Amino acid sequence: MADIPLLRLEGITKRYGSLIANDGVSLTLDAGEVMGILGENGAGKSTLMNVISGLIRPDGGTMQLNGQALVLSSPREAAEAGIGMVHQHFKLVGALTVAENLALGDPRWGRRMLLGFGGLRAEIGVLAKSLGVDVDFDVRVDRLTVGQQQRVEIMKVLSRKPRLLILDEPTAVLSQEERPALFRMVAGLAAQGTAVIIISHKLEDILESCRRVVVMRHGKVVNNSDVRGKSREDLIRLLVGDEMPVLAEKSGAVQSGQSLLKTAGLTIKRPNGTVALHEATFEVRRGEILALCGVEGNGQSELVRAVTGLLKPDAGRLDYWFGEGGDYLDAAALRRQGVCHIPEDRLKDGVLPDASLGDNFLLTHLGCAQFNRLGWLRPKQVETAVEEAVRDYAIKTPSLQAAMSQLSGGNQQKLVLARELASHPSLIVAAHPTRGLDVKTIAFINNQLLERRATGAGVLLASADLAEVWPIADRIMVLSAGRLHGPVAVSETTLQEVGRWMTQR
Numbered sequence: 001m002a003d004i005p006l007l008r009l010e011g012i013t014k015r016y017g018s019l020i021a022n023d024g025v026s027l028t029l030d031a032g033e034v035m036g037i038l039g040e041n042g043a044g045k046s047t048l049m050n051v052i053s054g055l056i057r058p059d060g061g062t063m064q065l066n067g068q069a070l071v072l073s074s075p076r077e078a079a080e081a082g083i084g085m086v087h088q089h090f091k092l093v094g095a096l097t098v099a100e101n102l103a104l105g106d107p108r109w110g111r112r113m114l115l116g117f118g119g120l121r122a123e124i125g126v127l128a129k130s131l132g133v134d135v136d137f138d139v140r141v142d143r144l145t146v147g148q149q150q151r152v153e154i155m156k157v158l159s160r161k162p163r164l165l166i167l168d169e170p171t172a173v174l175s176q177e178e179r180p181a182l183f184r185m186v187a188g189l190a191a192q193g194t195a196v197i198i199i200s201h202k203l204e205d206i207l208e209s210c211r212r213v214v215v216m217r218h219g220k221v222v223n224n225s226d227v228r229g230k231s232r233e234d235l236i237r238l239l240v241g242d243e244m245p246v247l248a249e250k251s252g253a254v255q256s257g258q259s260l261l262k263t264a265g266l267t268i269k270r271p272n273g274t275v276a277l278h279e280a281t282f283e284v285r286r287g288e289i290l291a292l293c294g295v296e297g298n299g300q301s302e303l304v305r306a307v308t309g310l311l312k313p314d315a316g317r318l319d320y321w322f323g324e325g326g327d328y329l330d331a332a333a334l335r336r337q338g339v340c341h342i343p344e345d346r347l348k349d350g351v352l353p354d355a356s357l358g359d360n361f362l363l364t365h366l367g368c369a370q371f372n373r374l375g376w377l378r379p380k381q382v383e384t385a386v387e388e389a390v391r392d393y394a395i396k397t398p399s400l401q402a403a404m405s406q407l408s409g410g411n412q413q414k415l416v417l418a419r420e421l422a423s424h425p426s427l428i429v430a431a432h433p434t435r436g437l438d439v440k441t442i443a444f445i446n447n448q449l450l451e452r453r454a455t456g457a458g459v460l461l462a463s464a465d466l467a468e469v470w471p472i473a474d475r476i477m478v479l480s481a482g483r484l485h486g487p488v489a490v491s492e493t494t495l496q497e498v499g500r501w502m503t504q505r
């Protein structure tokens with residue numbers, strides 16, 4: 001028995017037309033093993049995980065779980081077989097409590113709403129305790145931090161006692177401070193015999209939490225090896241060959257001093273009355289990258305939505321360089337003046353999944369003379385723009401006419417970036433622009449931001465990854481519990497100090 005792996009994949013193949021998303025993938029995974037999956041955007045990682053979790057049926061190949069043939073036609077069947085997946089986009093209901101969310105959709109608990117979920121509390125309580133996780137069953141989910149919500153989502157999957165847990169980019173939404181808790185939980189699960197697969201673009205995740213790494217390229221497994229003894233550089237080499245991604249040198253300050261945006265006393269309340277942003281005053285200047293950091297859920301989203309015209313602040317002023325200002329200018333007016341917005345939630349605010357790449361590109365350029373003459377659309381120009389975006393941003397797509405949903409997550413993000421930067425905006429508001437992108441593409445995007453800075457644009461860059469923004473930011477500010485710390489020049493502070501701001505209440 002000892003020789004039988006928990007999971008065995010042989011020759012898994014999945015085609016979309018002429019595109020081969022998974023090309024004869026074979027691998028095995030043992031009980032209690034933690035395996036990392038790395039690969040460039042569009043390499044086929046999600047497709048493979050969707051096959052294992054019953055969301056997609058492969059065109060070829062076989063799967064075995066504990067030596068038994070595994071044929072899945074739905075995620076429910078996968079869950080019954082002992083395979084659970086935690087997706088990047090949580091499926092929790094904010095207005096319900098943790099206990100209600102844990103019970104939701106689970107026939108064992110769902111019918112016992114009125115009994116206060118006694119059994120559920122006891123069972124999940126024991127599980128949480130064994131993993132060193134605190135669960136407050138009675139708090140509403142929308143009051144939790146993203147990290148806490150993720151733990152609820154993981155607990156929900158774990159309550160079905162999976163033998164294999166798949167985590168899709170679990171650290172993408174976590175701050176540096178929240179990562180160790182996740183990895184402790186993963187290690188605890190592995191010690192209890194659960195196998196874990198982690199898809200991640202963050203090499204540190206693989207180095208810190210996995211025993212084995214599988215690297216995919218063009219739908220194939222190109223490396224499957226032990227993580228021990230490997231460095232960050234070794235992993236990058238496995239990922240992209242010898243073509244090491246290089247970040248451009250940040251030239252000295254190119255600030256002209258001209259203010260692009262000045263806020264004064266910006267205050268925003270959440271629908272439930274709590275203060276999301278408290279009297280934030282700062283300025284974004286031409287030729288600078290101003291980073292907005294902090295643990296997510298501390299007011300960053302609200303600030304970004306206010307400066308891009310998606311949310312009217314409750315108090316305070318916003319003044320833009322083109323001489324208009326006040327408490328609010330709508331998003332369309334701001335776009336016309338040259339403010340672009342790379343939204344933090346691509347699926348909610350950035351793309352129409354069922355529409356074509358062209359229509360998605362047009363979303364923010366419809367009024368632009370290049371694509372619209374006297375009210376008539378110019379399809380040829382749209383096609384050329386998409387062609388250029390696909391070429392310049394190396395977007396992997398089945399065709400130029402494809403629907404957005406046919407692109408991998410990272411490639412969708414690249415199209416959003418290409419679209420937003422296409423009009424050479426003066427003020428770039430970028431919320432987590434590199435989330436979900438591979439190391440090579442992250443360097444490319446950060447170089448793009450540096451290039452725009454050098455030509456006089458101003459960038460407000462919201463990020464949860466201090467280490468990533470540090471080399472490119474001129475100034476940095478932190479939001480903690482809605483209060484702004486800074487901005488301060490990066491050259492005049494330290495990572496430790498900024499890290500401290502993040503935890504100040």
Ligand SMILES: Nc1ncnc2c1ncn2[C@@H]1O[C@H](COP(=O)(O)OP(=O)(O)OP(=O)(O)O)[C@@H](O)[C@H]1O
Pocket residue numbers: 016019020021039040041042043044045046047048396397398405406407408409410411436
């Ligand atoms: N429904 C679909 N129709 C057509 N092509 C698809 C579809 N879903 C995925 N693909 C293609 O399959 C390939 C692999 O996509 P997949 O999402 O598995 O990549 P990935 O490695 O997870 O990428 P990322 O890191 O960007 O999330 C991509 O080229 C993508 O365009």
